[in-house]
Amino acid sequence: MKKEDNSFVLRGAVVYSGSETELMAYEDAFVVCVNGVSEGVFTELPEVYKALPLTDAGGMLIMPGMTDLHIHAPQYALRGSYMDLELLPWLNSYVFPEEASYADLGYAKKAYEIFATEMRSGATARACVFATAHQEATLLLMEMLEESGLMTFVGKVNMDRNVPDYYAESTEQSLLATREWLEAVQNKGFKKTRPILTPRFTPSCSRELMQGLGKLAAEYDLPVQSHLSENLSEIDFVKELEPDVSCYADSYLRAGLMGKDRPCVMAHCVWSDETEAEMLKDNGAFIAHSPESNINLCSGVAPVKRYLAEGMHVGLATDVSAGTSASMFAAIRNAIYASKLRFRLYDENTAPLSFPEAFYIATKGGGAFFGKAGSFEKGYLFDALILDDASIPTARTGLSVSERAERFIYLGSEQLIRAKYVSGERVF
Amino acid sequence: MKKEDNSFVLRGAVVYSGSETELMAYEDAFVVCVNGVSEGVFTELPEVYKALPLTDAGGMLIMPGMTDLHIHAPQYALRGSYMDLELLPWLNSYVFPEEASYADLGYAKKAYEIFATEMRSGATARACVFATAHQEATLLLMEMLEESGLMTFVGKVNMDRNVPDYYAESTEQSLLATREWLEAVQNKGFKKTRPILTPRFTPSCSRELMQGLGKLAAEYDLPVQSHLSENLSEIDFVKELEPDVSCYADSYLRAGLMGKDRPCVMAHCVWSDETEAEMLKDNGAFIAHSPESNINLCSGVAPVKRYLAEGMHVGLATDVSAGTSASMFAAIRNAIYASKLRFRLYDENTAPLSFPEAFYIATKGGGAFFGKAGSFEKGYLFDALILDDASIPTARTGLSVSERAERFIYLGSEQLIRAKYVSGERVF
Numbered sequence: 011m012k013k014e015d016n017s018f019v020l021r022g023a024v025v026y027s028g029s030e031t032e033l034m035a036y037e038d039a040f041v042v043c044v045n046g047v048s049e050g051v052f053t054e055l056p057e058v059y060k061a062l063p064l065t066d067a068g069g070m071l072i073m074p075g076m077t078d079l080h081i082h083a084p085q086y087a088l089r090g091s092y093m094d095l096e097l098l099p100w101l102n103s104y105v106f107p108e109e110a111s112y113a114d115l116g117y118a119k120k121a122y123e124i125f126a127t128e129m130r131s132g133a134t135a136r137a138c139v140f141a142t143a144h145q146e147a148t149l150l151l152m153e154m155l156e157e158s159g160l161m162t163f164v165g166k167v168n169m170d171r172n173v174p175d176y177y178a179e180s181t182e183q184s185l186l187a188t189r190e191w192l193e194a195v196q197n198k199g200f201k202k203t204r205p206i207l208t209p210r211f212t213p214s215c216s217r218e219l220m221q222g223l224g225k226l227a228a229e230y231d232l233p234v235q236s237h238l239s240e241n242l243s244e245i246d247f248v249k250e251l252e253p254d255v256s257c258y259a260d261s262y263l264r265a266g267l268m269g270k271d272r273p274c275v276m277a278h279c280v281w282s283d284e285t286e287a288e289m290l291k292d293n294g295a296f297i298a299h300s301p302e303s304n305i306n307l308c309s310g311v312a313p314v315k316r317y318l319a320e321g322m323h324v325g326l327a328t329d330v331s332a333g334t335s336a337s338m339f340a341a342i343r344n345a346i347y348a349s350k351l352r353f354r355l356y357d358e359n360t361a362p363l364s365f366p367e368a369f370y371i372a373t374k375g376g377g378a379f380f381g382k383a384g385s386f387e388k389g390y391l392f393d394a395l396i397l398d399d400a401s402i403p404t405a406r407t408g409l410s411v412s413e414r415a416e417r418f419i420y421l422g423s424e425q426l427i428r429a430k431y432v433s434g435e436r437v438f
Numbered sequence: 439m440k441k442e443d444n445s446f447v448l449r450g451a452v453v454y455s456g457s458e459t460e461l462m463a464y465e466d467a468f469v470v471c472v473n474g475v476s477e478g479v480f481t482e483l484p485e486v487y488k489a490l491p492l493t494d495a496g497g498m499l500i501m502p503g504m505t506d507l508h509i510h511a512p513q514y515a516l517r518g519s520y521m522d523l524e525l526l527p528w529l530n531s532y533v534f535p536e537e538a539s540y541a542d543l544g545y546a547k548k549a550y551e552i553f554a555t556e557m558r559s560g561a562t563a564r565a566c567v568f569a570t571a572h573q574e575a576t577l578l579l580m581e582m583l584e585e586s587g588l589m590t591f592v593g594k595v596n597m598d599r600n601v602p603d604y605y606a607e608s609t610e611q612s613l614l615a616t617r618e619w620l621e622a623v624q625n626k627g628f629k630k631t632r633p634i635l636t637p638r639f640t641p642s643c644s645r646e647l648m649q650g651l652g653k654l655a656a657e658y659d660l661p662v663q664s665h666l667s668e669n670l671s672e673i674d675f676v677k678e679l680e681p682d683v684s685c686y687a688d689s690y691l692r693a694g695l696m697g698k699d700r701p702c703v704m705a706h707c708v709w710s711d712e713t714e715a716e717m718l719k720d721n722g723a724f725i726a727h728s729p730e731s732n733i734n735l736c737s738g739v740a741p742v743k744r745y746l747a748e749g750m751h752v753g754l755a756t757d758v759s760a761g762t763s764a765s766m767f768a769a770i771r772n773a774i775y776a777s778k779l780r781f782r783l784y785d786e787n788t789a790p791l792s793f794p795e796a797f798y799i800a801t802k803g804g805g806a807f808f809g810k811a812g813s814f815e816k817g818y819l820f821d822a823l824i825l826d827d828a829s830i831p832t833a834r835t836g837l838s839v840s841e842r843a844e845r846f847i848y849l850g851s852e853q854l855i856r857a858k859y860v861s862g863e864r865v866f
Contacts, residue, residue, distance in 0.1 A: 087833040090848030091841055093774070094792050108834075121833030128831075305775045308782045308790060334771075334848040343762075346521070347733045347775065354736045355784040362736060364522050403556075405515040405549030406536075413519055420518030420762040423851070 016434030022067030035411035043392040046434030050388040075135025075393030076338040077376030080298035080327035088331040118147035126154040135393035145191040159437035165208025211237035224266030233273040240278035257286040301348040303332035311352035325376020396429040444862030450495030455798040463839035471820040474862030478816040503563025503821030504766040505804030508705040508726035508755035516759040546575035554582040563821035573619040587865035593636025639665035652694030661701040668706035685714040729776040731760035739780035753804020824857040
């Protein structure tokens, strides 16, 4: 076997999602990475891998790197502020002014450096990232993320209506700038950073803009990310703006921004009705479940358990800065919290998310948007975290690996990540 | 003015609760402590205090120390485990076996040392603490807390029914052991650690035990802590066990464990009806709002905003280990989260908690159980935290002190506490 830099073996207490509901846990096992791809997990190391360099994590937890399916890089500086508002006033009062400041490349550099540094040091291996409407600042962000070690989709945001003048684009400008941005990205030759079309959401994108973006999606064969059915006032607004769609999702579908051959991520889907859920399912759309965001903006809670039961694609997202934390560990906790209150206070027919289910959406669920990612099963892109859970003191002994994983997610933090690998490359 | 060790001045960006809804914030101010008590906040230092030693926090945030109104010390080792259960099965499967292990003083020492060390390093200045049924281990915990710098009430737990044999006491044993424990505490001469009577909750305390404890409360003039109306199955169980009470709270009231002259803390009060809320109000009972616990065990969410509007005493609590985190910063966040989902999903007539309101219950609200604590107003016991919020990077500049405080609570952690004072004594 050819020995390469990204071919190696890790040894430790291994945990990953076998399925939506099942956590696979090994007290002492070997995870094998060959050319950036997992060969699987072995309790005894097969002879054929014994020549590979081995890192013994000394019994520490080894789990897959996580996927943040929805995060706004230019809102990172706003985290933890003005959390007493709902979606539309919050956007108008704080988010649009902040994003507009990325016209200044000096500010963009300062702010995106902080973002990229923190993403690098977190549990996130892969992410779908919103930038701003500015093509230069978006390119700058992509350059920084290319250096961060993460695998990302990054989108220049499009919007031509219901946005303050200081930040709005005309339909034509928006499409032209997007094409220029796509051409510039092609010239950059990024290896880890890919473009994704990013109509902000229907309230801020005219039908013409959506159709133009749909054509670009086809021409450049691009995935799409946007927002969907987050807040009840937003949904009413969409009905008013687009009275002829069958549901909010249809405003994307009819423009070619969602479809069986058009990978897309829709953030939130808190209030999707049956028509919409079916449309998402039929078109293989990914739901970026953003629990902390949906709590902070009083949006509600998506019925994740039901979406999973229906075989839909669900991933987890931090949605900074409607979510205050870019921590995927916190996002897992928040997904469980939100599902429990949804169950107790709103709909006792939809059970809360169990720990294995929340862990699944954070890893394998969202990872699927990037191909095979978020698991250690054979053939998966090798993303891994080594976690020092023993640094969280307890008097108890003899915890199982599953118990240790649950405990780490509740009590751990990014400071306890001792190593991070993305596609077999060691990030730190 | 006599200069003492616990007379000094702090300078920095000062924030505290003026009232339930109002945050007082000073960009650059002096907080004066004389003999452990606040003299107030001054934008210019009065001449009379200029001889006191001054610590300049270099613009860091200075906020009051916090009160954790309800935490179970012997459950600290269980944090972050088995969070997929509701109250009664969780108690029987995990909590009772864990607590029973404190019969072993060696285990108790190991576990309580971790607890006391982490309480010392956190934002909590004052706490109401449940121990176990064991008098020796409870004394040991009190000795450790006496050394921790915190001001605490600590209770030996009482329970004589519906508890597994390996952990139950007889009524007589329970009362005798409590008296012995109280006598032993008196002989210890603690300065910071006071006893509090602690019937676990009505399901595990017979009427005879409650009445015996009520007599002890009167004889030793003791406060009381217990649980109330946390979970719907628990409430049904109480109705079955005590069919002649007017509400769950009445089971404490009729035994003299609550009353106008009997300070008491009741954890949860998630499902208190009008009768019960009125009884709590009339008797000046403190509600220990435990949002993370109430989420984790799918209990529900207490209508804190309504309780505050009705002029009831509400403090905040972590309720480890039904709450996974002993962090009061996390508890403030969780109080806001829970209130927002309660508002959106259950009762749109009760508004969510604002940041100032959640901050209030964490400081001045719960602090009132200890007298005047949790504020920098003149005459308050001087509990303070110095917080290094500048270590949380952001590209934004010119944030107000209120904005910095909100941001710190959402993004900060115990590691960023640079100094902690309790009653004017520097803890670290």
